[in-house]
Amino acid sequence: MDFQPNAKSEELKARLVEFDQDVVRPAEPIYRAQREESGDPHFPPSIMEELKTEARKRDLWNMFLPEAGLSNLDYAPLCEVMGTSPLLGEATNCSAPDTGNMEILTQFGTDLQKEQWLRPLLDGEIRSCFAMTEPWVASSDATNISSRIERDGNDYVINGHKWFTSGALDPRCKVAVFMGVTDPNTDTYHRQSMILVPMDAPGVSVRRGLPVFGHSEGGGHGETLWENVRVPKENILGEEGAGFAIAQARLGPGRIHHCMRAIGMAERALDLMCIRAQMRVAFKKTLADQGVVQERIAESRMQIEQARLLTLKAAWMMDNVGKKNAQTEIAAIKVIAARVATDVIDRAIQLFGGAGVTDDWPLASMYAHARTLHLVDGPDEVHMRQIARRELGKYAEFRPAGF
Ligand SMILES: Cc1cc2nc3c(=O)[nH]c(=O)nc-3n(C[C@H](O)[C@H](O)[C@H](O)COP(=O)(O)OP(=O)(O)OC[C@H]3O[C@@H](n4cnc5c(N)ncnc54)[C@H](O)[C@@H]3O)c2cc1C
Numbered sequence: 127m128d129f130q131p132n133a134k135s136e137e138l139k140a141r142l143v144e145f146d147q148d149v150v151r152p153a154e155p156i157y158r159a160q161r162e163e164s165g166d167p168h169f170p171p172s173i174m175e176e177l178k179t180e181a182r183k184r185d186l187w188n189m190f191l192p193e194a195g196l197s198n199l200d201y202a203p204l205c206e207v208m209g210t211s212p213l214l215g216e217a218t219n220c221s222a223p224d225t226g227n228m229e230i231l232t233q234f235g236t237d238l239q240k241e242q243w244l245r246p247l248l249d250g251e252i253r254s255c256f257a258m259t260e261p262w263v264a265s266s267d268a269t270n271i272s273s274r275i276e277r278d279g280n281d282y283v284i285n286g287h288k289w290f291t292s293g294a295l296d297p298r299c300k301v302a303v304f305m306g307v308t309d310p311n312t313d314t315y316h317r318q319s320m321i322l323v324p325m326d327a328p329g330v331s332v333r334r335g336l337p338v339f340g341h342s343e344g345g346g347h348g349e350t351l352w353e354n355v356r357v358p359k360e361n362i363l364g365e366e367g368a369g370f371a372i373a374q375a376r377l378g379p380g381r382i383h384h385c386m387r388a389i390g391m392a393e394r395a396l397d398l399m400c401i402r403a404q405m406r407v408a409f410k411k412t413l414a415d416q417g418v419v420q421e422r423i424a425e426s427r428m429q430i431e432q433a434r435l436l437t438l439k440a441a442w443m444m445d446n447v448g449k450k451n452a453q454t455e456i457a458a459i460k461v462i463a464a465r466v467a468t469d470v471i472d473r474a475i476q477l478f479g480g481a482g483v484t485d486d487w488p489l490a491s492m493y494a495h496a497r498t499l500h501l502v503d504g505p506d507e508v509h510m511r512q513i514a515r516r517e518l519g520k521y522a523e524f525r526p527a528g529f
Pocket of ligand 1: 223255256257258259260263264265266267289290291292293338347498501502503504505507508511
């Protein structure tokens with residue numbers, strides 16, 4: 127296996143880092159101030175449009191698309207850079223949930239759907255959300271999803287209650303990819319479909335933003351109601367009953383993206399930890415001179431390297447032997463990247479003392495985000511269950527008869 131990214135990836139990475147350092151990070155305080163001035167935690171600050179214009183000028187735009195000429199392995203290091211900087215992904219039109227939605231629109235969308243929704247998404251004119259999880263059923267088991275998408279003449283009528291619809295509170299969010307049951311009587315894996323729903327369609331309402339550890343900002347996580355929402359039959363994505371297949375297709379590359387972003391976050395936390403350890407003096411020694419601090423720094427470096435190598439291996443396998451053969455790795459990185467990010471950020475918070483839990487440093491918000499990574503995209507347990515099943519499956523012959 128060769129984890130060396132191609133020359134284009136290296137060149138893009140260098141320019142991405144430069145853009146981040148010179149333009150994006152200096153804009154972070156302006157972004158925060160503009161949002162605070164608006165009095166609305168979901169207000170999209172205008173500085174973001176300036177960053178997007180600059181990213182396009184620098185040809186740092188939509189780099190996740192196959193046309194960019196990057197394999198999963200080549201794109202992975204760029205995601206890591208994006209993980210170090212909270213505004214960089216959106217500034218380059220490479221942020222979730224839009225990237226996943228753009229990927230499935232590219233793969234499964236009709237010409238009309240592409241013109242109506244994909245083009246404005248690619249141009250960064252609108253944003254989107256993905257509505258699968260429901261409050262009243264255990265949604266880590268997607269077969270439980272109970273919202274309905276029912277055919278009525280030339281329309282589909284949608285009824286459902288969703289939550290954690292990330293991005294739904296952003297006024298620029300114009301379309302949802304909605305998952306629901308079209309045929310409850312067919313086999314489990316063909317009951318669900320995905321359909322495109324304009325967010326301003328009558329019957330769509332965002333009841334509230336769900337705070338995460340008491341914070342609610344950006345596009346938020348919406349609790350959304352879908353009451354007799356009528357959309358033309360042409361809005362179905364792919365074909366009726368293809369919901370599971372599309373959900374699977376959405377997972378692979380997206381997993382690499384968010385794991386590498388988590389590793390990027392962990393790198394930033396380690397970076398801050400090392401600087402602080404060198405600067406801060408307690409009991410007549412710098413913190414860096416304390417054995418326990420050194421051990422935590424070493425532990426963090428080792429964990430990050432392990433997680434990165436495993437994620438690159440998953441990316442390499444997806445590129446070279448296909449997603450099906452990379453199932454264990456794709457499941458494993460979901461758990462490992464979240465674990466490493468929370469561990470490293472937690473150590474950094476401890477080293478910062480009280481400052482670590484304030485908003486003066488990015489650690490507290492990074493920690494909150496990293497903690498959610500154990501749940502988003504399916505909880506850790508579900509992925510570990512898959513890994514264990516594949517491992518145990520190799521030894522099935524040892525099971526007693528009848529078990
Ligand atoms: C910040 C955030 C953003 C999100 N964004 C989106 C989004 O944009 N769109 C969307 O549709 N969803 C989104 N989600 C929802 C997320 O995907 C779900 O929360 C997740 O899939 C788990 O579903 P659930 O909350 O219904 O938990 P449940 O299914 O009720 O599971 C609860 C717990 O049960 C345990 N468990 C479940 N299965 C097993 C098992 N097999 N073995 C052992 N233990 C198990 C796990 O500990 C799990 O955490 C988001 C969630 C968060 C926190």
